[in-house]
Amino acid sequence: MTESLLQKLEAEVGKCISCGFCESVCPTLSPSGYDLWKGARGRVLVAKELAKDLRSGSDGILHVSDSFYSCLDCYACLYVCPAGVNAGIVSHTSREIIASGMLPENENPVAKMIVSTTMKYLNPLGVREKASKWAEGLNFNDNSPDLLYTGNMFQLMPYTKSLNSLRNLMGRRMSKFMAGLVGKHPPLIGFISNRRDRDLDARMSQSLRNIVELLESSGLNVKYLGSNEPYPGTFIYDLGYADQFRIYAEKVTKILKDSGAKRIITIDPHTFDLLKNTYPKFVRDFDFEVVHYIDLIKDLDFGKSGEKVTFHEPCHLVLRECPYNSPMDLLRQTSEVILPARSGRKTRCCGGPNELLFPELSEKISEQRYGELRETGASRVVTACPICFTNLAKDEKTIEISDFLIEKLRK
Ligand code: SF4
Ligand code: SF4
Structure with missing residues (x-):
């Protein structure tokens, strides 16, 4: 296993x-x-040195994990x-x-904490039950072959925002110490994840309800797993814990299969990409049809407002092998879309994936990106990902695509 990873690394950096x-x-x-x-370039050069050290069995391994994380x-x-x-x-x-354990001095305590809590609670912050509150009062169809799969992504954002404020208060060393403690004793996660940003929570809940309304307006009455819905395991995969991810993805697949669903309707780019492109490589019988909800609402009449908006294209939709840009196609039907200088295959990430491990860096990246989006002169900045929205909502001009579309549909 490790030899094949080393060979893969050598081939890429070579x-x-x-x-x-x-x-x-x-x-x-x-x-x-x-x-x-x-x-x-620095990452590639550091990895080259790392591969050389590993190949030669050197005991002077570099402390390089921040470069990769x-x-x-x-x-x-x-x-x-x-x-x-x-x-x-x-x-x-x-x-x-x-993550394979070859470089213990390079392991990151926050990464280990996220993996152990996710493995235990099927949610990185242990808030799976709370993640279903947005759906109270809505009627779902338990007999539908279509499963609305939120993956808890919108719901996690208010907690990660609060967690970052807490981390600023505690300082870096204390935060790492706490992460190490929780990594070893996952039930302690309750002490640090019991706060959420209430404004963002209300906003995210409304976006989720809007997505349900958009689907219903298209004639789809879907099923939803409620408090039984697991997080898809994105962090476990992204952080490199492949063995744990395989076990985790099998657990999630069993829950999805037990629901009787045939088609999985995803609503964010990370979950869409993970389920469509990564799950089938890890889980042999992952035979669901995976779709993005935007593809199911294309026939609705949103009218043509002529409003000038800009769109932050999510990396996981446009920078992958098979680019998928249906959110922008739909946006173009309703509005005039002015793209920032960096768009399409040159789009710039919002910095969101760094939010838990490098919050200061994440903040600076998002400011840079928000500046580029505002330079277009558009009246509003539309995002199509809860992580992008959270990172780019610098003022009231940023709007999640589901909120934007509902507004147009109701006019
Ligand atoms: S673009 Fe970057 S990774 Fe590619 S060859 Fe140049 S330095 Fe290396
Ligand atoms: S461009 Fe993106 S994927 Fe490439 S090294 Fe930089 S952050 Fe990583």
């Missing part, structure tokens, strides 16, 4: 000619104060690299090597 083109698009480089280790997995670097290197894959493979 292509690099060190030209530095990737640095021009890497969203973590300038907000980190041009810390070269937190840029695409701070990578957003956005893949923007891939599309400018003349040698076809994906520094995102380099970072992910390096995280897998760290």
Whole structure:
């Protein structure tokens, strides 16, 4: 297993000619104060040294995990690299090597905490039951073959926002100590996840209810798992814990199968990408049809308002092997979309994936991105991901696509 990871890493970094083109698009480089280790080329060069050390059995292994954990997995670097290197894959493979236990001094306590709490509670913050509150009073159809799968993503945002404020109060060292403690004793997560940002909670709940209304308006009365709905395991996969992810994905698949669903309706880019492209590689009988809800509401009449809006395209929709951009297609039917200078395959990540491990860096990336979006002069900034929304909601001009579409539908 470790040998195959090492070979994969060597093959990817071996292509690099060190030209530095990737640095021009890497969203973590300038907000980190041009810390070269937190840029695409730096990650590849560090991984090259790491691979050499591992191959030679050197005991002077570098302490390099921040370089890899701070990578957003956005893949923007891939599309400018003349040698076809994906520094995102380099970072992910390096995280897998760290997670395999080969480099214990490089393990990150926050990453370990997230993995152990998710494995125990099927939710990274142990708030699975609370994550179903948004649906109170709604009528779902338990006999439907269509399952609305929120993956708890919208619901987690108010908790992660509060967690970051708490971390600012505690300071970095205390936070790492707490993370180490919770990693060993997952029930302690209750002490740090009992607070949520109430405004954001109300906003996210409304977005979820809007999605249900959009589906119902399209004639779809779906089923929903409520407090039994598990988180999809995105963090476990992204942090490189492949063995744990396989076990976790099998558990989630069993819950989805037991529901009797045939089609899984996802509502955020991370879950859509994970279920569509990664689950089938880890779970042999993952044979669901996986769709994004936007594809199911295309025939609704949202009218043509002519409003000038800008759209923050999510990395997991447009920077993957098979780009999928239905949210923007739909937006273009209703409004005039003015894209920022960095769009399409040059889109810039909102910084959200760094929110739990590198909150200060995440904040700086989001400010840079928000500035680019506002420079378009558009009246509003539309996002299509709860993580992007949370990171880019710098003022009232940012709106989640479900809220935007409901507003147009009701006019
Ligand atoms: S663009 Fe590609 S070849 Fe150039 S430094 Fe970056 S990874 Fe290496
Ligand atoms: S995947 Fe994104 S954050 Fe990571 S190295 Fe490439 S451009 Fe930078």
